[in-house]
Amino acid sequence: MAIGLTRRRILVAGMTHAAFVSIAGTFAIAPSAKADEQIESITWALPSIPETLFIPRAWMTYTGAVMSLVQEGPLSFGDDLALGPALADRWEEVNPTTIKYHLRGGVKFGDGSPLTADDIVATFKYHMSPDSGSQLASFYNSVATVEATAPDEVTVKLKAPNVQFAFTPAHMAGFVFKKEQLADKNIGTPEVLPLGTGAYKLVEFVPADHVLLEARDDYWGPKPVVKRINFQAIPDRPARLLAMQQGEIDGTFDLAISDIDQWKALGNVDVVTAPSLGVYLLTLDHSAPPFDDIHVRRAVAYSVDRKGLIKALLKGNGEAATALNPPEIWSGVLSPDEVRAFYAALLPNYAFDLKKAKAELAQSSHPDGFDVTIPASTADPYMVNILQSVTENLKQIGIRAHIRETDNNTWFTNYINHDKLGMQIMAYYPDFADAANYPSLFFSSANAKKDGMNGSNFNNPEVDAELKIANENADPKARAEALKKVFKIANEEVAVVPIFWPASAMAINNKYKLTGYTAFWYNIPWAMRGFGLR
Amino acid sequence: MQGAAPSTGSTAIPGRPGEDSSLVVFITRRLAVTIPLLLIISFSVFALVHIAPGDPVRSLLGARAADPATLVAIRARFHLDDPFLVQYGKWLLQVIRGDLGVSIQGNRAVTSIIADRLGVTIFLSLMSTALVLGLGILLGAVAAFRRGTRFDRAVVMFGVFGISSPAFVTGIFLLYLFGVLLHWFPIFGPGRGFLDRAWHLTLPALALAISVMAIVIKITRAAMIEELARDYVTFARARGLSSRRILFAYVLRNSLIPVVTAAGLIVVGIVAGAIYVEVTFSLPGLGALMVDAIQKRDIPTIQGTTLLFSAFVLLVNLAVDVIYTLIDPRIRFGRVES
Numbered sequence: 001m002a003i004g005l006t007r008r009r010i011l012v013a014g015m016t017h018a019a020f021v022s023i024a025g026t027f028a029i030a031p032s033a034k035a036d037e038q039i040e041s042i043t044w045a046l047p048s049i050p051e052t053l054f055i056p057r058a059w060m061t062y063t064g065a066v067m068s069l070v071q072e073g074p075l076s077f078g079d080d081l082a083l084g085p086a087l088a089d090r091w092e093e094v095n096p097t098t099i100k101y102h103l104r105g106g107v108k109f110g111d112g113s114p115l116t117a118d119d120i121v122a123t124f125k126y127h128m129s130p131d132s133g134s135q136l137a138s139f140y141n142s143v144a145t146v147e148a149t150a151p152d153e154v155t156v157k158l159k160a161p162n163v164q165f166a167f168t169p170a171h172m173a174g175f176v177f178k179k180e181q182l183a184d185k186n187i188g189t190p191e192v193l194p195l196g197t198g199a200y201k202l203v204e205f206v207p208a209d210h211v212l213l214e215a216r217d218d219y220w221g222p223k224p225v226v227k228r229i230n231f232q233a234i235p236d237r238p239a240r241l242l243a244m245q246q247g248e249i250d251g252t253f254d255l256a257i258s259d260i261d262q263w264k265a266l267g268n269v270d271v272v273t274a275p276s277l278g279v280y281l282l283t284l285d286h287s288a289p290p291f292d293d294i295h296v297r298r299a300v301a302y303s304v305d306r307k308g309l310i311k312a313l314l315k316g317n318g319e320a321a322t323a324l325n326p327p328e329i330w331s332g333v334l335s336p337d338e339v340r341a342f343y344a345a346l347l348p349n350y351a352f353d354l355k356k357a358k359a360e361l362a363q364s365s366h367p368d369g370f371d372v373t374i375p376a377s378t379a380d381p382y383m384v385n386i387l388q389s390v391t392e393n394l395k396q397i398g399i400r401a402h403i404r405e406t407d408n409n410t411w412f413t414n415y416i417n418h419d420k421l422g423m424q425i426m427a428y429y430p431d432f433a434d435a436a437n438y439p440s441l442f443f444s445s446a447n448a449k450k451d452g453m454n455g456s457n458f459n460n461p462e463v464d465a466e467l468k469i470a471n472e473n474a475d476p477k478a479r480a481e482a483l484k485k486v487f488k489i490a491n492e493e494v495a496v497v498p499i500f501w502p503a504s505a506m507a508i509n510n511k512y513k514l515t516g517y518t519a520f521w522y523n524i525p526w527a528m529r530g531f532g533l534r
Numbered sequence: 535m536q537g538a539a540p541s542t543g544s545t546a547i548p549g550r551p552g553e554d555s556s557l558v559v560f561i562t563r564r565l566a567v568t569i570p571l572l573l574i575i576s577f578s579v580f581a582l583v584h585i586a587p588g589d590p591v592r593s594l595l596g597a598r599a600a601d602p603a604t605l606v607a608i609r610a611r612f613h614l615d616d617p618f619l620v621q622y623g624k625w626l627l628q629v630i631r632g633d634l635g636v637s638i639q640g641n642r643a644v645t646s647i648i649a650d651r652l653g654v655t656i657f658l659s660l661m662s663t664a665l666v667l668g669l670g671i672l673l674g675a676v677a678a679f680r681r682g683t684r685f686d687r688a689v690v691m692f693g694v695f696g697i698s699s700p701a702f703v704t705g706i707f708l709l710y711l712f713g714v715l716l717h718w719f720p721i722f723g724p725g726r727g728f729l730d731r732a733w734h735l736t737l738p739a740l741a742l743a744i745s746v747m748a749i750v751i752k753i754t755r756a757a758m759i760e761e762l763a764r765d766y767v768t769f770a771r772a773r774g775l776s777s778r779r780i781l782f783a784y785v786l787r788n789s790l791i792p793v794v795t796a797a798g799l800i801v802v803g804i805v806a807g808a809i810y811v812e813v814t815f816s817l818p819g820l821g822a823l824m825v826d827a828i829q830k831r832d833i834p835t836i837q838g839t840t841l842l843f844s845a846f847v848l849l850v851n852l853a854v855d856v857i858y859t860l861i862d863p864r865i866r867f868g869r870v871e872s
Contacts, residue, residue, distance in 0.1 A: 045722075051640025051647060058641065059595070130603040133611060135594050138601035189642060207640070207650055208818040209724065234722045234816040238706055243721045246714050379829070409588035409831050412597055417589075428597055451602060 037533050041228035042512070045240050045252040049233040051207045054188025055172050056127060056134035064172050064522030065253055066211050066231055070110070071196030073174025074101045074120060074154070077524055079516045081277075081331050081433040083170055087115065087197060088154075093474065096161035097144075101169065103152040107220045109178050110201035117148035122179035124156070136173040139165075139431075161472035163479070164440075167432035171523040199224045199528055209233055225532050244269055244507060251508035253521055256381045257314045263507050270513075273317050275328045276504035277519040278429035279438065280386060281321070282374075282497040283455035285421040287448075290372075291456075295364035297494035300423070301350035302357035303393040310500050312389075313382050317505065321498030322349060323487055324438045328519075333435045333480050342484060346491045358397045369398030374423045375415075379408035383425050386499060417450055424455045433519075436470040436479065439486050443467065443495050458495040510534065557859075561852065568848045575844045576629075576837060580622050583833055590614065590638045593830035612638055612834070625837060634841070635834035639827070644838035647823065654724045655808055655819035658735050658742065662804045665743035666750055671793060673747075674754025675786060681759060690755075693748030701807045705741035705814040712737055722816035738815040742807050746800055753796055757789035791858070798854035802847050 046065055050058040055067055076086035085091075088101035107115040124146040127134040142162035149155040158165060168174055177187075178195045186192040193202040199219045204212035211231040215224035232249065234240040237259060243249045245266050255263055255271070263271050284291035284300060291297055306320035319326070323346060327339045334342065361367060374391070376383040384405055391401040401423070406414075415424055430437055441447055444467050447454035462485070469482040490496070506521065508514055516529025591600075591608050609615050613624055628635055634644035677689040696704070713721045725734030761767065762785060770780050809821030820839055827835035 051637065051642055054641070130607045133604060133607040135600075135604065137604040138598075141601060189646075206818070207642070207647070208823070232723060232816075233818065235822070236814050236816060239709065239722060239814060239816055242706075242709055242714050246717070246721055248721050407588070407829055409590075409593050409829065410586075413587060413589040413592045416592060426597070431598075451600060451605070453598075 039226045042226050042250040043230045045232050045234045045249040047235055049208055052188035053194055059135040061522040069200040069525045070198045070202055071175035072198050073169045075170040077170050077520045097158040099156045101154045107197050108218055109195045109197055111195055115197050117154045119179045120154045120176050121146050121148050122182055123177045126182050139168045139173040163471055163474055164434050171431050226527055253506045255505040257317050260315055268510055269507050270510045271507050272517045273503040273505045274517050276502050277326050277329050279501055280427050280499040283424045285457050287457040290366045290370050293364045295360045299357045299360040301494050301497045302353050304390055305352045313385050314502055317503040319501045321500050324498050326501040329433050330435045331433050333476050361397050371400045372423050373402045373404050375404045375406050375411050376425055377408040377411035378405050415455055421455055435483050440467055443490055456496055463489050564852050576841055579840045584618050588831045590831040634838040637832055637835045639830045639832040644834050651820045651823050654817050658808055659805050661735055661739035662742040663801055666747050670747045670750030671754050674751040675758055678755045678758030693751040696744040697748035701741050701745040702810040702814045704744050705811055708737045708741050724817050738811045742811045746803050753792050757792045761785045761788050794857055798851050801850050
């Protein structure tokens with residue numbers, strides 16, 4: 001985001017509008033195929049199709065996979081995960097609490113009506129209004145006001161500087177609705193299909209079953225390669241595999257990494273992977289025994305066989321986590337090489353070592369070990385398996401750990417209510433790539449309470465102060481310095497025990513290609529990003 | 535359930551008016567009993583969801599921190615912070631007005647969601663029931679008629695195989711054989727229009743039927759064997775009646791009583807089995823809806839679907855009792871006993 005803003009300032013200073021559009025065309029919305037190779041239709045499987053297509057009430061990745069082709073936000077994510085233009089062809093940070101979005105001209109909704117600044121204001125205000133019950137409200141917490149300051153200009157004023165807000169207009173929380181439609185109570189049902197400015201429009205929606213999209217002729221951007229996209233819900237994993245083998249579907253998202261070998265074995269299928277930017281971690285409640293003892297926390301950290309887990313569970317499609325942030329999420333703050341050098345220098349590195357684990361436990365106030373029960377969601381493809389390995393290792397050093405398998409809702413409710421936390425396992429996938437996002441959620445004392453993600457109840461004033469800098473200062477250098485300090489302290493204190501950064505995977509029939517697959521497949525118009533005939 | 539029916543019926547007709555009106559009284563009385571039953575079921579389910587760990591609103595946001603004001607707004611909209619009895623009372627008042635409320639997860643009226651899903655489940659269950667009863671009775675009857683032959687043994691083996699493999703396992707097998715290898719049937723989706731739907735639902739209905747058919751085969755076969763050994767069959771044969779007439783006019787009719795008695799259980803079993811089959815075959819039916827609603831603690835949807843399901847079970851039992859009397863008028867309303 002900081003990168004976007006700086007890039008933005010340079011452009012505002014020096015470049016003409018036309019020059020910018022041409023750049024945007026190449027880096028944000030790469031032409032997908034030659035004009036002559038239009039594809040009549042494709043069928044795309046999703047594990048589920050929502051009951052409503054109204055994002056504020058159905059905020060799920062599968063809603064995004066459909067609606068990102070229909071709706072757009074003022075900004076978008078490029079293939080490099082950085083912010084790029086979309087409905088706003090340029091944006092500027094007037095001061096740390098004021099952002100102006102300048103709208104592209106000639107953009108129309110699917111019904112032919114023009115996009116106005118009022119539509120964007122209405123969309124933002126909808127999320128901000130507590131009465132609407134929008135599931136994306138938290139992304140607008142830092143906003144004080146949003147106004148149409150000109151027919152083609154929207155100005156957002158923040159309550160306080162907040163660097164992370166810059167990403168909001170680029171993911172699902174920013175997808176723009178037509179103002180009149182937002183007032184319709186039935187929006188999102190088959191009767192009132194949401195309009196958008198995207199390359200496709202909704203033509204048919206059968207809740208929980210399928211959605212049909214049709215390419216628009218009057219789209220402002222490049223011509224869509226595929227004329228019709230049919231999304232089909234296939235919840236059963238083996239059934240999806242058979243459908244792909246049969247050739248009844250052309251692709252699908254969100255493969256379980258543990259199934260990857262089966263998908264690859266189909267022969268007519270390409271499996272595409274990318275870092276998911278997600279992280280699996282253990283949290284240890286610092287506020288109560290036994291995990292208030294740093295030696296106990298270290299003993300746990302040394303007991304996780306990260307490399308073994310990646311080999312066994314992820315078939316190598318992932319990386320052992322040496323810190324909370326996956327390296328790619330530092331984009332715009334630190335270069336990949338700098339991140340890896342920094343992570344390598346973090347000491348101790350808690351690589352799997354049961355001898356060290358035993359030694360740490362011996363030094364602690366619980367040298368003979370203790371009993372601990374760790375809840376895990378059976379809906380997650382890896383949690384229970386990870387814990388089977390971890391508890392086995394812990395038993396070897398004398399910690400009698402047990403897994404309590406629960407359904408997803410029970411597991412998460414227990415975690416977020418901060419009710420008898422002890423040791424917990426957590427899986428988290430981000431909505432945007434910002435280096436301060438994870439540490440703010442998991443390390444800040446403000447989140448060490450009910451409804452907060454800081455399941456370790458980690459509380460460190462120095463970390464809070466540095467996080468404030470990272471969240472308020474747009475300068476990448478200052479942010480990098482602050483976040484490095486945060487990660488150093490978190491590592492020394494064993495704020496959390498990172499496990500791995502899994503890859504995310506999709507499958508596509510090998511007569512097609514899709515080059516723009518990233519962690520944010522559900523936030524971007526994926527069928528417009530390098531999709532075409534091979 | 536089916537045993538209780540005739541005796542309930544006999545007390546229901548004090549003055550012995552005409553047979554038609556006695557049937558009406560019988561049905562009316564039985565329907566009147568279902569209302570308190572439905573109340574008890576709905577209250578129990580409501581209570582069970584309430585004491586189960588978890589929180590419906592959390593499912594909406596996944597593993598993400600939520601805005602506190604949003605949580606409050608959503609909880610208020612669905613009355614989640616009211617005391618338990620108040621919540622149930624509000625729900626009940628709504629139901630009396632014909633409104634099942636709004637799904638927390640789907641944000642649509644539960645009645646519309648159920649209406650959308652009902653078609654698939656009814657079609658699947660009817661198709662499966664027809665297969666189970668039609669094919670099951672036929673196989674059972676023929677097996678009994680050819681008792682001890684290879685055909686008989688094959689039918690019995692098929693029954694054992696069917697009942698021992700759950701519908702979703704049979705489902706995947708059928709999908710692979712007839713969908714992937716032979717390309718005869720589609721792999722997912724409920725189809726549109728009658729014929730297309732029948733084509734799409736053939737494999738699911740078959741998977742469901744195979745797992746239940748064994749019961750029908752076994753009951754029919756046993757009953758037929760018993761009937762065939764009776765004196766009246768011997769007398770009928772002695773009178774020179776054709777085997778076909780004996781089989782269809784006498785033996786089959788008499789053998790059907792135990793099948794009809796079990797039919798209620800069979801139909802309910804099919805609908806319950808549909809839950810797994812719908813998930814395996816990616817069918818947007820009520821079973822899939824119910825499983826999803828329970829996982830997400832979507833109370834209004836759970837309540838709506840269980841209410842419908844319980845009403846269905848009660849009505850099937852009533853229907854079985856009525857059909858019972860139609861097949862054999864002697865047992866109508868306890869006349870056999872009197």
